[in-house]
Amino acid sequence: MSDFRDKVILITGGTGSFGHAFLDRIMHEGFREVRIFSRDEMKQEQMRIALKNDRVKFYIGDVRSRESVDNAMKGVDYVFHAAALKQVPSCEFFPMQAVQTNVMGSHHVIESAIANGVDKLICLSTDKAVYPVNAMGITKALMEKTAQAASRKLSEGETVVSCVRYGNVMCSRGSVIPLFIKQIREGSPITITVADMTRFLLPLREAIDLVAFAFEHARQGDILIRKAPACTVADLVTALKNLFHSDVEERIIGMRHGEKIYETLATREELSKADDMGEYFRISMDDRDLNYNKYFTEGDSGNASLQDYTSHNTYQLSVAEVEELLLSLPEVAAELNQ
């Protein structure tokens, strides 16, 4: 990754899986200081003990409090904003909590970064922010809009604010792969929502690659996505059962609150103005001004034949390919070696 030798980096929500993996990636490069900003003192303590590194500093705070964000922001060069409420079900039941953390909290981070002269700010978003149907996705969509609204007001030389959109990070906390493995181990039925539901599959290392790519290539207001393959829930289950030599029963439980049958990483409108950068798409912000009249007369001549980029129409992994991908994940390898 880039040269961080003299730089101060702030990671909001830094005790989560992104914070750990990102820190791991940059640990051997020089950096002046990494600040881990989060609410949970226990997780910070565990991370402090595990790292034993004086250049990693810990800040207790909550993105909901601008004051606590400002306190951690002084002298920072780069910010990675990962703090969020991201469990779909809990955000469904407590949508205003999602508004406070994902919308107001992100607004605080963005405003504070700009006020403190930060060079680059990258906000972590999700495919669930595209055509959002659940409170988690809706609030992440608003985070993206907030970031882009701030970008539009910024000039050359000020903070470069950008977003990245993840698909499902494989094996992330509370996600389906660890659950299926647990069910296989216990011999309890595997609970399948809908067999042909699809999800983009993103190993954590590729999510970190995406952030690193955005760090190098994002321009003001951009949204970066990484192209990713997908698979159905049924194929994921078959692959796991093959790997664990299991013939455990499967039970169909139906869709959960706020779920979609497939996810979308980029809309056709976004793709019409995106740069295809090999493994990545770079989507520029809509920088039209509020004088919308001219667009009624001139229109937008984007490519009308484009399709949304979804987990249904991206490359679909075969069962053998899902097995191979699963085997490349340290969490799955560790389970298999037990």
Ligand SMILES: O=c1ccn([C@@H]2O[C@H](COP(=O)(O)OP(=O)(O)O[C@H]3O[C@H](CO)[C@H](O)[C@H](O)[C@H]3O)[C@@H](O)[C@H]2O)c(=O)[nH]1
């Ligand atoms: O018992 C289960 C649980 C899930 N699934 C299916 O497996 C797929 C993946 O489910 P996950 O729960 O791993 O992922 P989601 O797409 O639902 O979203 C997850 O990842 C999000 C971030 O991308 C948020 O963190 C969210 O809260 C978290 O549930 C979905 O099609 C889901 O319907 C099952 O078949 N059976």
